[in-house]
Amino acid sequence: MGKQRPKILDCTIRDGGLVNNWDFTEDFVRNVYHSLNEAGVEYMEVGYKNSPELVDTNGAGPWRFCDDDLLKQVITEKKTTKLSALVDIGRVKEEDILPKSDSVIDLIRVACYLKDIDKGIALAQVFHELGYETSINIMAVSNALEYQLVEGLEKVNNSTIDIAYIVDSFGSLYNQDIQYLIDIFKKALPNKKLGIHTHNNLQLAFSNTLLGKNNGVTFLDSSLMGMGRAAGNCPTELLVGALKNPDYNLAPVLGLLEKEMIPLREKVEWGYTIPYAITGLLNEHPRSAMALRKSDDKDKYKDFYNQFMTVERH
């Protein structure tokens, strides 16, 4: 694994889509692409590439499926910024993925839990054969037993996958936890590039991402104003502003935030709130906090916390 300059992967449309059911207009996605390109951001994730037959579509916008014809219509001219899409194992039909030569997508990322790592690797290798860059994003590593994680990573190391991601699914990992995982990933994956995807439940998303960058992790996930599920992600604007890369330019990102993200933030909620801090502190999936934030009890923090404390949590 040679020393590589870090790259930013903005996943606003994909992870942010979990907030607004992928209800982004084509113009919105086009503006994001152009601005990220001007800003020098290396990758933009345009959505999930799950197959409509295999998920509950339930009014979801098109960026949950990333039909190739739609993508070509929106990104009419590929510039420097590459495109990525995420798939969940079990939610994509392999025959729905075109050969890379017929697609505007460059990188396909496969998300799976550690128990499904064999399926995840097999699927990613299919995409590799089709000509794509590939990554595997192992979710919920904070709940994995270490020997199982190491076994899984060693299989990844022997695969054709390009990148292995450290994913803090619950936003529950502290700096020292990320450092610990980086050391495990580096040791088990000498042949691979590493990536990091963080959540902001404990206001540690940016700090954890920088920690990755300072330790040789080269793929840094982020989103505009941190837009992503629940407490959201590492903010793209902070990475573009902080990383010492002469090709980065903050002004186009700031223009995009004021034009597109501020009006959107008035309609839908994401980012640090107390219920997400609570699930992060407790290393719990944020789904209960997401339900709370949509209810009339959205600011009943004490009762919400006490539910975890008084009910058996095993």
Add this chain to the structure above:
Amino acid sequence: MGKQRPKILDCTIRDGGLVNNWDFTEDFVRNVYHSLNEAGVEYMEVGYKNSPELVDTNGAGPWRFCDDDLLKQVITEKKTTKLSALVDIGRVKEEDILPKSDSVIDLIRVACYLKDIDKGIALAQVFHELGYETSINIMAVSNALEYQLVEGLEKVNNSTIDIAYIVDSFGSLYNQDIQYLIDIFKKALPNKKLGIHTHNNLQLAFSNTLLGKNNGVTFLDSSLMGMGRAAGNCPTELLVGALKNPDYNLAPVLGLLEKEMIPLREKVEWGYTIPYAITGLLNEHPRSAMALRKSDDKDKYKDFYNQFMTVERH
């Protein structure tokens, strides 16, 4: 300097007062005291103890002055949580400070710039003679030349001051910067306890505070929901939830947030916004961003940023 358990100092009323001109009711301050006490928080800063004759009072609430009679009326019964107050050099008359035996205040903190360190030390030593615990909080260290900082710290080390604070006034310091400063402070101040006061411009306040804690810094400043000037501070709720101290109890803090802080946050703004991120990234005082947030241009990020980029900044 023996190994000490870290202590939380909640400065909501003092630093948060910079947001609402210290317009907290007596009941609010009383509720904060009782809840922090239930939560096991070691110190509560009840305000500034500047002298009304020496500052522009301009409608400021009483917590800018912390009259001793008022404090006794509000904190009728001292419990475990100790009280602190901050003074600025040049803004307090020594004769306005009672002997400790006649006051409910335990700790007086002196804020000064490095160029005024001699005055700061002299003033803190007066309060030491009166019987108080004392600290010195050197502001804007990110703009100090290192040899001058070391000279100043060595004077502090030879004083009667108890605690020296690392203060990230502009919220511009990254984890590695804080680590660097901790090493300087530790080396120059073998006789003193250390404290840390952070701002959240880069969403690093909690991370930087934990970094301090993990490196032997024992006084950790925070505020409820991070309420403080501009981007605010390290959130008290995250420290109480994250630190492994069996005496801490998160539920009273959460109750306080939902009862007092949510209604307040609807009236006044603090916390991470893009203009504060910009001044943090540029290591600038947040005053220009604070002015922007009060204007009709509050979300004109690109123009705000370009002003710094196109005007000579020296």
